[in-house]
Amino acid sequence: MTKHEPQTADELLNAVGPAFGKLRRSSLLDVENPVSQKDLSRTLVLNIVLEAEQGDAREVTVGAVAEHLGVDPSVASRMVSDSISAGYLVRAASQQDGRRTVLHLSPEGRELMSRFRRHQRAAFEQVTGDWAEGERLEFARLMLRYVAAQDGLRRRAAERDAAR
Incomplete structure (x- = not known):
């Protein structure tokens, strides 16, 4: 028996939310150079920093990570600390306001994100x-x-x- 495939506009639009939820749960496919579950969660933080460094040049703080991920600042602080402990992020003084601490990718963080991008592409091509x-x-x-x-x-x- 096959699953019911959405046919009407309402059925298709109602199926989008659950489909996005399934995307998050199925991100570890059997592809070459897989990313561990722990590093996969770290990429949430690293991606925010990477996008800022590559794009709009805004400085990323723990508060910015919390805001972007929609989590409490204490949760973001733990996520950032974990990424720093793993060697993927470094803290630095802000160039705009020396009282603030900002985040930058370490060379190891850049390598993880490069490997993650390759993993994402391989997963997309597999699917x-x-x-x-x-x-x-x-x-x-x-x-x-x-x-x-x-x-x-x-x-x-x-x-x-x-x-x-």
């Missing part, structure tokens, strides 16, 4: 291996568009909150 190339690329394009829109909404909400 979509029997898709037509056009479908695979269209899905990738739409996923990137979705994430960019989500980031835009998060940024606008943060700006609104800061203006209050």
Whole structure:
């Protein structure tokens, strides 16, 4: 017996949330150079720092990690401390405000993120291996568009909150 595939617009849209939940639970596929479960959770923090270093050049603090992940500052502090203990992050004085401590990727953190990116690509290729190339690329394009829109909404909400 096959599972019921969503057919109507409402069924498809209602199935999106649970599908995203399943994505998080199935991130450790059997691909070359797998990333451990512990390092997988560390990549949540490392990715925030990496994106800041590659993109908007904003300095990342523990508070920024907490805000971005939507967790309590004490939870973010433990996550950051774990990544520092593992050798993936280093603390440094802010160049903008010497009283603040900011986070940077260590060379080991950069290597982990490089390995994680390779793992993600291999997993994507494994999952979509029997898709037509056009479908695979269209899905990738739409996923990137979705994430960019989500980031835009998060940024606008943060700006609104800061203006209050």
